[in-house]
């Protein structure tokens with residue numbers, strides 16, 4: 001039987017799928033293929049190869065400095081042992097993820113792993129972290145299906161009267177779910193949906209949300225790795241389509257300080273073959289017990305930026321308390337009632353946003369839930385009221401990124417799962433962001449997060 005590591009090590013060999021990919025790249029007029037990854041700052045970065053070199057690069061990958069996994073979201077390089085100027089990894093793309101990019105004609109993208117030059121997994125690769133978590137879950141007999149439910153802010157660029165950088169203003173002040181919000185964003189939304197569908201991301205719903213310029217477009221669930229890959233492609237598409245239309249879009253948790261935050265609630269269901277084990281109240285309870293037990297630490301990964309903690313406040317439907325409840329939109333874990341006949345029960349993790357690295361976030365969620373099942377953790381009584389109306393009954397989520405990072409460092413299960421190199425790098429990168437924003441005003445913090453996410 002293969003170990004988890006051996007399974008993850010297997011590199012896709014060139015075969016008919018790769019051949020089809022090369023043909024497709026030619027037919028669709030692709031000149032450049034971006035190899036994308038998400039870093040410890042939660043930023044999506046990459047390098048592109050020309051189509052002429054694609055066949056070769058699919059095997060060899062593109063060389064990359066190890067130091068980029070010590071870079072924070074302000075492009076400030078941190079000092080992390082083994083992640084300095086000496087050392088090399090490869091961006092090795094997953095052929096399954098190849099998609100021409102409708103918002104950047106002539107370009108395509110693939111999601112990549114960061115591997116050692118000999119092709120073996122690299123201990124700091126976030127996507128490998130999720131693959132290993134998925135494999136460990138499979139060994140325990142389960143698979144996880146997931147979907148991020150992202151919100152974002154859409155806006156226009158206005159020339160600055162002083163001739164400086166453009167002023168970024170939200171698109172509208174339409175009301176939540178209101179028809180005017182559909183209309184103001186209509187041209188953009190149609191292009192976005194078209195671009196997402198063309199990449200194989202199935203759009204479920206869309207609607208104007210509560211805040212100025214805020215929209216939500218949700219994507220159909222998929223097996224865990226695919227769901228995280230989808231979220232990378234989604235984030236790129238939301239922003240790419242806006243740029244193409246001379247607009248701006250941001251998935252930052254709180255791009256505008258006094259407006260509703262952008263969540264990316266994480267929907268989860270756990271399967272044994274074709275059976276949704278969340279239908280079993282006991283197993284579901286253990287999984288929730290695991291999520292809640294690890295939540296202070298988990299938040300450091302699912303809400304990974306300084307700006308994330310501006311969003312997590314009571315009465316914002318983003319969750320502020322560590323509790324669970326059936327269809328409770330103020331609980332950190334909402335147990336969603338099944339939709340229609342034969343509908344499936346799923347869990348919604350509210351403290352989750354698009355400044356997180358989706359691979360670290362989802363991988364950590366798997367470890368927390370699995371720990372709950374293994375130790376049969378009691379989730380506690382379900383909250384059936386707004387937890388903010390019963391002061392003292394439920395613990396609060398961490399109030400800041402440093403608080404969440406301290407909880408992460410103290411969490412033995414998640415620290416062991418991350419491994420020493422990844423954990424050390426993540427903590428260093430995130431603590432540097434906390435230092436960089438300490439003492440800065442809200443406008444600076446929100447502006448920088450708007451730029452990165």
Ligand code: GLU
Nearest residue numbers: 260261262263316317318
């Ligand atoms: N915008 C809220 C958040 O930050 C979510 C609102 C909703 O329930 O859709 O999570």
Ligand code: MG
Nearest residue numbers: 151209216263
């Ligand atoms: Mg929403």
